[in-house]
Amino acid sequence: MSLTATAATADNERFTLDPSVARQNRxxxxxxxxxxAAVFVVIFGGWQWFTQxxxxxxxxxxxxxxxxxxxxxxxxxxTPYGSLWSQIGVTLEETVLGFVIGVVLGVIFGIALGRVxxxxxxxxxxxxxxxxxPRIVLGAxxxxxxxxGLESKVLLAVVLVFFSVFFNAFQGAREVxxxxxxxxxxxxxxxxxxxxxxxxxxxFTWILASMHVSFGFALIxxxxxxxxxxxxxxxxxxxxxxxxxxxxxVFAAMFIIAILxxxxxxxxxxxxxxxxxxxxxxxxxxAPGA
Amino acid sequence: MSPNTSESGSQTSTRxxxxxxxxxxxxxxxxxxxxxxxxxxxxxxxxxxEFCAVVGPTGCGKSTTATLVAGLERxxxxxxxxxxxxxxxxxxxxxxxFQQDAVLPWKSVLDNxxxxxxxxxxxxxxxxxxxxxxxRRVGLTxxxxxxxxxxxxxxxxxxxLAQSFINEPGILLLDEPFSALDVQTRSIMSxxxxxxxxxxxxxxxxITHDLEEAIALADKVVVMTAGPGTxxxxxxxxxxxxxxxxxxxxxxxxxxxxxxxxxxxxDEVQVAYARQTALAS
Numbered sequence: 001m002s003l004t005a006t007a008a009t010a011d012n013e014r015f016t017l018d019p020s021v022a023r024q025n026r027x028x029x030x031x032x033x034x035x036x037a038a039v040f041v042v043i044f045g046g047w048q049w050f051t052q053x054x055x056x057x058x059x060x061x062x063x064x065x066x067x068x069x070x071x072x073x074x075x076x077x078x079t080p081y082g083s084l085w086s087q088i089g090v091t092l093e094e095t096v097l098g099f100v101i102g103v104v105l106g107v108i109f110g111i112a113l114g115r116v117x118x119x120x121x122x123x124x125x126x127x128x129x130x131x132x133x134p135r136i137v138l139g140a141x142x143x144x145x146x147x148x149g150l151e152s153k154v155l156l157a158v159v160l161v162f163f164s165v166f167f168n169a170f171q172g173a174r175e176v177x178x179x180x181x182x183x184x185x186x187x188x189x190x191x192x193x194x195x196x197x198x199x200x201x202x203x204f205t206w207i208l209a210s211m212h213v214s215f216g217f218a219l220i221x222x223x224x225x226x227x228x229x230x231x232x233x234x235x236x237x238x239x240x241x242x243x244x245x246x247x248x249x250v251f252a253a254m255f256i257i258a259i260l261x262x263x264x265x266x267x268x269x270x271x272x273x274x275x276x277x278x279x280x281x282x283x284x285x286x287a288p289g290a
Numbered sequence: 291m292s293p294n295t296s297e298s299g300s301q302t303s304t305r306x307x308x309x310x311x312x313x314x315x316x317x318x319x320x321x322x323x324x325x326x327x328x329x330x331x332x333x334x335x336x337x338x339x340e341f342c343a344v345v346g347p348t349g350c351g352k353s354t355t356a357t358l359v360a361g362l363e364r365x366x367x368x369x370x371x372x373x374x375x376x377x378x379x380x381x382x383x384x385x386x387x388f389q390q391d392a393v394l395p396w397k398s399v400l401d402n403x404x405x406x407x408x409x410x411x412x413x414x415x416x417x418x419x420x421x422x423x424x425x426r427r428v429g430l431t432x433x434x435x436x437x438x439x440x441x442x443x444x445x446x447x448x449x450x451l452a453q454s455f456i457n458e459p460g461i462l463l464l465d466e467p468f469s470a471l472d473v474q475t476r477s478i479m480s481x482x483x484x485x486x487x488x489x490x491x492x493x494x495x496x497i498t499h500d501l502e503e504a505i506a507l508a509d510k511v512v513v514m515t516a517g518p519g520t521x522x523x524x525x526x527x528x529x530x531x532x533x534x535x536x537x538x539x540x541x542x543x544x545x546x547x548x549x550x551x552x553x554x555x556x557d558e559v560q561v562a563y564a565r566q567t568a569l570a571s
Contacts, residue, residue, distance in 0.1 A: 182362055183392035185380055187453065188409035197405075201396040278396040280439040 062247035071252040091234040098157020099218035110169020157221030161214040168210035172203025305338035307460035307493035314368035328354040330518035339491040343504035346514030347562030352497045356463040385459030387467040400434035406457040424452040444475040462492040481535040516562040
């Protein structure tokens with residue numbers, strides 16, 4: 001027996017904008033891009049100009065054209081420690097390894113403690129204590145204990161990533177809608193099924209939000225680790241440039257790192273869109289800076 | 291009170307799903323540390339296949355009654371029995387439709403409806419087949435791959451109903467299921483609920499604050515006192531079935547019943563309201 005439904009289709013009708021409104025939007029967007037370009041010109045043009053005039057000492061602050069020249073030189077002639085690509089590769093390897101391990105551990109511990117009250121009560125104080133240690137100083141210990149190779153950097157990145165993901169996963173597991181859990185249990189879900197099919201997907205909104213920040217943390221871990229002692233990597237490049245009084249080298253390495261971080265951010269946003277496809281889309285007007 | 295003459299009353303002997311609450315008391319510890327008594331000495335019997343509506347003022351423990359029968363909560367005193375057995379934990383044959391949306395937002399409509407059989411170990415293909423069947427019954431064919439947020443509130447309720455009915459519950463608890471819907475959608479959904487109920491005839495506890503809805507749907511209406519809640523009176527509804535929820539409210543018998551039950555409910559509503567305003571001032 002079938003029931004007659006009077007359900008309306010959920011299709012959103014596309015409506016067309018008034019041409020004058022469209023024109024206004026276009027003009028606004030052009031204004032934003034033009035202003036962005038202006039900000040760029042003022043900052044970098046000013047930098048270049050002031051250092052050329054000698055008002056700002058380029059011995060300390062470098063100069064944009066020389067930074068570009070330094071980067072080009074690294075790209076075409078390589079760095080003292082091998083090609084620039086291999087430096088980027090080493091740093092990326094440490095970062096990605098640290099990020100992945102940190103995220104996996106953070107999610108596992110966060111969900112477990114969020115679900116099992118006993119574990120949370122027992123381990124809670126210890127996690128707070130460890131979390132209150134300024135973790136960068138652990139880098140010094142790791143460099144001594146694990147040497148100048150990959151492990152010490154990965155470990156520092158893991159430590160930095162873990163806590164940010166852990167606290168979000170924990171909070172996410174705690175704040176799951178009670179109704180969703182009750183409903184799943186009544187439908188017949190076991191405890192494990194509730195964890196996997198209700199708590200985990202629900203906490204993923206939180207976890208993914210923390211991943212944006214924690215990739216940056218992983219990069220910091222890798223760079224600081226290299227800076228403290230390494231045989232290769234962008235952090236080493238920075239510390240060597242610093243030691244040879246070459247600010248252009250420091251800035252060049254810095255901009256390369258910034259580009260890496262931006263690309264990673266883009267990839268994480270893509271991943272987020274894929275994993276959270278079930279969420280209602282955020283209403284996209286012409287949000288500033290979007 | 292007139293005797294219960296609806297057809298479901300005569301089939302009690304062979305069917306399962308008898309619900310019995312014996313002197314049930316439920317206390318909660320409030321966040322401030324004091325003890326709040328939601329239910330006190332509640333006695334209630336729902337026969338197999340019977341549609342029982344529970345009405346009462348806000349805060350009288352109606353929803354608590356449903357969670358006790360479902361096994362989501364344990365009574366502080368007294369017993370909750372299903373088919374003579376005390377309820378310990380969530381029963382396999384229990385269905386529950388929540389007031390708020392409780393469908394899983396990250397699962398498609400089809401996966402949501404198939405969730406029950408999948409949790410219970412059914413093969414994916416078979417679960418999907420049965421889910422399609424139930425989606426057809428609630429009129430959602432063609433929406434299988436949508437996510438809940440892409441549906442209207444009424445459609446999400448249909449998903450919730452299909453999700454519950456696919457498990458073929460012997461006991462179905464509905465906690466103000468349609469209260470978030472607009473009036474027109476609500477009466478359509480009530481009608482659909484009745485059609486679905488007649489398919490499998492589970493025993494139903496339908497919690498509502500809407501007396502009209504209660505009379506239009508139920509075999510008997512239970513009026514609860516203002517909290518701590520207990521049963522004030524039980525009214526058999528002798529309106530013939532099948533009923534048309536939209537039209538039955540114009541019949542004289544319906545109006546008479548409404549008057550009679552409202553007399554009992556009004557006092558409790560006033561008590562509850564007076565308490566609320568006393569707290570607020």
